[in-house]
Amino acid sequence: MAANKSYKTTCSYCGTGCGIIVNKDRNGNLTVKGNPDYPVNKGMLCSKGMNLNYVVQETSDRILHPEMRWSRNHPMQKVTWDTALDRAAAVFKSIIKKHGPDSVGFYVSGQCLTEEYYILNKLTKGFLGTNNIDTNSRLCMSSA
Numbered sequence: 001m002a003a004n005k006s007y008k009t010t011c012s013y014c015g016t017g018c019g020i021i022v023n024k025d026r027n028g029n030l031t032v033k034g035n036p037d038y039p040v041n042k043g044m045l046c047s048k049g050m051n052l053n054y055v056v057q058e059t060s061d062r063i064l065h066p067e068m069r070w071s072r073n074h075p076m077q078k079v080t081w082d083t084a085l086d087r088a089a090a091v092f093k094s095i096i097k098k099h100g101p102d103s104v105g106f107y108v109s110g111q112c113l114t115e116e117y118y119i120l121n122k123l124t125k126g127f128l129g130t131n132n133i134d135t136n137s138r139l140c141m142s143s144a
Contacts (some may be wrong), residue, residue: 008035013048014137016040017112022056030057063106071117105132110140 004025010016014061014083019038023031048056066084067076095103106124108117112135124133 011045011049011052012111013046013052014110015117017113018045018049020045020052022053032056092128101134104130104135106127108133109134110135110137119131 004023007022007024009022011020018041019035021033021035023033030053032045032049034041034043034045034049044070066079066081066086068079068087069076085127106120108120112120117135121133123133131139
């Protein structure tokens with residue numbers, strides 16, 4: 001039998017980056033607790049961090065590859081990343097060409113780090129030319 005394993009990492013629920021310790025037992029079950037040696041949270045976790053073990057253990061609904069439908073009446077189909085990204089780029093390009101840059105926008109995750117927000121803002125404001133970007137940080141992550 002394999003011994004229990006312990007991993008020190010950071011919580012991914014928000015950009016704070018609280019230190020956590022993930023323990024994996026011999027049966028593959030996971031538990032998560034705050035890392036008391038981590039200076040950001042000193043072992044404390046918010047309600048979202050305390051429930052991370054449920055998120056990482058339940059993977060039955062996790063999407064592992066891109067899926068898309070070719071029209072509204074078609075079922076979802078597994079496609080390659082290149083196909084999915086090419087299609088998304090073509091649709092964005094078509095909408096922007098027809099309706100202008102303010103016809104698109106992004107609602108991004110509150111789990112991004114500062115550097116990721118920077119890149120997303122550069123893409124949205126600098127490349128696409130729209131100010132239509134918001135995050136769920138003010139809604140979902142406000143309780144974290």
